[in-house]
Amino acid sequence: MDFVVRFIYKNGLFAMFIIILLEYGCFPISSEIVLPFSGAVASLQNISFFLMLPVSVCAGIIGTSFCYFVGRIGGHRILEKITTKFPKTKKSIDASYQRFDRYGSYVVCFGRMVPIIRTYIAFVAGAVKQPYPVFALFSIIGITLWNTLLIGIGYILRGNWSNTVTYYTKYKDILIPVLLLVILFLVARKIRKNKRTEEAK
Numbered sequence: 001m002d003f004v005v006r007f008i009y010k011n012g013l014f015a016m017f018i019i020i021l022l023e024y025g026c027f028p029i030s031s032e033i034v035l036p037f038s039g040a041v042a043s044l045q046n047i048s049f050f051l052m053l054p055v056s057v058c059a060g061i062i063g064t065s066f067c068y069f070v071g072r073i074g075g076h077r078i079l080e081k082i083t084t085k086f087p088k089t090k091k092s093i094d095a096s097y098q099r100f101d102r103y104g105s106y107v108v109c110f111g112r113m114v115p116i117i118r119t120y121i122a123f124v125a126g127a128v129k130q131p132y133p134v135f136a137l138f139s140i141i142g143i144t145l146w147n148t149l150l151i152g153i154g155y156i157l158r159g160n161w162s163n164t165v166t167y168y169t170k171y172k173d174i175l176i177p178v179l180l181l182v183i184l185f186l187v188a189r190k191i192r193k194n195k196r197t198e199e200a201k
Contacts, residue, residue: 004029008041013052016042017059024063024143026119035147039154040161049155053144056151060143061136064122068135071126079123092117096124105130105138112142 008015016038023029035056042052070078083090096117099107108130111121125135154161 020056020059021063024060025066035150036154036161039151040158043155043158056147057144067122068126071123075127093120096120100124105134109138109142112146
């Protein structure tokens with residue numbers, strides 16, 4: 001992680017884009033470290049938060065789309081090879097399948113904020129042939145919420161960005177349900193709006 005931190009600090013917004021893309025592309029990089037640090041560096045280098053956030057979301061959707069298409073093309077065979085080669089991933093992948101079966105499209109959104117499934121949900125969505133526009137839409141919502149939270153905290157804390165990990169670990173049982181409620185509210189609001197539009201026709 002020291003190399004990642006130095007790379008971001010030295011190269012600014014470009015490096016943030018690359019590292020966030022790799023993190024969402026399932027490279028072993030912790031978002032709980034990368035996103036707050038990116039926010040802190042953006043703040044210290046006077047990069048607008050409202051520039052940093054869309055850049056991070058674009059990086060996230062590109063990275064997670066790569067995983068989606070790998071899953072869609074390779075399907076269950078690739079996931080089986082991953083679990084065979086890396087047995088510790090089996091629990092996360094199985095959990096992703098279970099959540100996907102239970103919640104469908106919505107798990108692509110809120111799964112971004114659940115550590116046990118956030119890494120592999122894109123593979124699973126591809127493997128079960130979820131339509132890409134649906135995957136992309138729900139991914140963008142989840143990525144935006146997650147990035148806003150972690151980058152925003154880093155942006156505010158600046159030099160004390162490392163405290164984000166401590167705060168996240170301490171308050172994640174509160175933060176994650178709150179974010180899920182926000183997502184459910186937005187989804188319910190959208191559904192009601194669509195129904196009213198259809199009834200008005």
